[in-house]
Amino acid sequence: MHNRALVFVFAAFSILATLPSFGQTRVLNTPLQPVALHRSGNTIVALTSRTDVDFDNTIDSGDVAASFVTFDLNGNEIGRRALPWANVNALRSYVDTAFNELYVIIDDSIVVYDLATMAQGKTVWKDGASAISMTHDAEVAFISVRPNFTDPGSVQVVNTLTWSVVRILPAGVNVQMSQWYRTAAGKQGLIVVSEGSFGEMNGTVDVWEVNDAEWTKRATFTGGVPNHIAVDGDVAYVTMNTAHKVIRIDLTTAQQVATYPTGTTGFDGPRESVVAGPFLVTSTFTGDVRVFNIETTDRLLTVDVGAKPEGLLLNTNASSNEVWITRAFKTGAYDADSGIGIFKTVLPTSVQEDPTSVTSALAAPNPASSHIVFSEMQTSSPTFRLTSSVGMPIATQGRMLALPNGSVLLDVSDLAEGVYCCSDGRTSTKFVVRR
Numbered sequence: 001m002h003n004r005a006l007v008f009v010f011a012a013f014s015i016l017a018t019l020p021s022f023g024q025t026r027v028l029n030t031p032l033q034p035v036a037l038h039r040s041g042n043t044i045v046a047l048t049s050r051t052d053v054d055f056d057n058t059i060d061s062g063d064v065a066a067s068f069v070t071f072d073l074n075g076n077e078i079g080r081r082a083l084p085w086a087n088v089n090a091l092r093s094y095v096d097t098a099f100n101e102l103y104v105i106i107d108d109s110i111v112v113y114d115l116a117t118m119a120q121g122k123t124v125w126k127d128g129a130s131a132i133s134m135t136h137d138a139e140v141a142f143i144s145v146r147p148n149f150t151d152p153g154s155v156q157v158v159n160t161l162t163w164s165v166v167r168i169l170p171a172g173v174n175v176q177m178s179q180w181y182r183t184a185a186g187k188q189g190l191i192v193v194s195e196g197s198f199g200e201m202n203g204t205v206d207v208w209e210v211n212d213a214e215w216t217k218r219a220t221f222t223g224g225v226p227n228h229i230a231v232d233g234d235v236a237y238v239t240m241n242t243a244h245k246v247i248r249i250d251l252t253t254a255q256q257v258a259t260y261p262t263g264t265t266g267f268d269g270p271r272e273s274v275v276a277g278p279f280l281v282t283s284t285f286t287g288d289v290r291v292f293n294i295e296t297t298d299r300l301l302t303v304d305v306g307a308k309p310e311g312l313l314l315n316t317n318a319s320s321n322e323v324w325i326t327r328a329f330k331t332g333a334y335d336a337d338s339g340i341g342i343f344k345t346v347l348p349t350s351v352q353e354d355p356t357s358v359t360s361a362l363a364a365p366n367p368a369s370s371h372i373v374f375s376e377m378q379t380s381s382p383t384f385r386l387t388s389s390v391g392m393p394i395a396t397q398g399r400m401l402a403l404p405n406g407s408v409l410l411d412v413s414d415l416a417e418g419v420y421c422c423s424d425g426r427t428s429t430k431f432v433v434r435r
Contacts, residue, residue, distance in 0.1 A: 022303050024341050024342065026341075028324075029338070031048045031069070033328055033338070034048045034328060034339070035047060035310045035311055037324055037340070038094070044073065044324065045102060045115060046069045047067075047104070048066055048338075050086075050087070064336075068118075073315060089129075089130065091310070094132045098138040099138060103132050105129050105130070108128045109123050109129075110125035112124060125143060131144040141160050142156070142178045143155065143158055144192070146174055154168050154169060171194050172202070172206070173194055174198075174203075177192075178192045184233065189209035189210050189218070191206070191231070194206075196225060201242065202222070203222065203223065204220055204222050205226050207236075207249065221256060224240035224243025228272040231251075239273050241269040244262050246262065247259055260292045261297075263290070270290075272310060272312050273312070274314050276345060277321075283325060284309070286308075288305055289343075290303075295428070305341055307330060307341075308328050309327060309328065311326040311328075321345045323345055325342075327339045363429045368434075371410065371412065373403070374407060384424045387420065388418065388419075412433050417433050419431075420432075
């Protein structure tokens with residue numbers, strides 16, 4: 001700690017809210033078993049899986065074919081279309097926002113639907129697929145292919161102009177979802193999840209980087225059953241089902257930088273995640289969604305959905321900030337449920353002016369160049385943490401000094417410029433280092 005005379009000028013400053021408000025406002029009508037949500041422009045698409053009650057592959061009373069339903073951003077239904085009575089992989093469908101098209105895996109083929117007219121288009125693939133995704137410009141598609149449920153699969157890199165394979169990436173057992181990414185610094189590539197063998201903990205998450213047509217696998221993460229990828233800027237959140245956690249991967253370094261334990265057990269693990277401002281929202285088959293503070297990884301809320309939720313979507317351009325949640329199965333069972341729950345959210349993306357509405361830890365000066373003082377921070381708490389903007393922990397030993405008035409002085413003179421977060425498990429405050 002540096003010994004120096006300090007003069008603090010306390011001006012008006014703001015407070016980071018620690019808890020979101022999260023409540024259901026209505027339920028949209030859908031056919032049975034909605035599992036996936038996508039957005040294309042001002043249209044939100046919900047896909048439902050086939051409901052075959054007696055699993056005899058024949059449509060009987062009570063059975064319902066897979067389908068897709070389109071809504072505007074206010075939740076008004078635009079149209080719906082039933083899909084063929086076939087093995088439809090609705091969960092691993094894909095919406096091409098560049099051309100407003102829906103790609104659906106039906107049996108061993110991938111079929112295109114025009115979202116504006118809901119008309120069926122061409123069949124672009126007939127060689128088997130367990131998932132499909134694309135680059136942002138839709139020039140390249142990534143088709144996950146598994147030979148069976150026990151041997152490693154692959155990802156076929158496909159030119160969408162000719163639908164010809166230009167490269168094959170090796171993948172793990174039961175390869176599933178992939179997601180294209182591009183960082184602010186220009187790094188780009190593909191994240192691939194392979195769920196692994198049934199009942200085993202051999203799932204994998206591969207992070208590939210492509211540079212001048214050269215593909216390099218930068219990292220592989222293992223354990224549990226990876227189920228879903230959510231990319232947010234330079235960070236990816238991967239939901240690990242049977243490991244009962246979500247991991248955060250820094251895509252600039254290809255390193256895991258944080259873990260969010262979901263607190264679920266058994267077969268009621270986490271399903272999907274979505275970033276909502278400073279919060280991570282994760283659906284679980286316990287029948288709820290769990291809301292985490294992204295920076296501290298603390299679980300803030302557990303919200304009952306009234307069904308087993310699967311797909312999530314953040315609707316930020318409606319009349320209010322909303323999270324859409326599919327109601328896939330009935331709570332405590334695997335009987336198909338229906339509907340999309342709309343949860344109105346108050347999710348602060350920066351700071352609030354009113355200090356009376358939240359518990360806070362005041363920090364000044366903010367921005368700081370050499371030192372910063374916290375007036376309401378319990379540094380003796382075992383949960384005290386100092387982290388970077390991407391959640392990397394920073395050692396505090398020798399950096400902090402208790403002042404006579406009960407405040408805490410933090411030496412930031414050796415920290416790089418940027419945004420940081422301090423939390424004692426009770427309060428959280430962001431501050432900026434700038435010189």
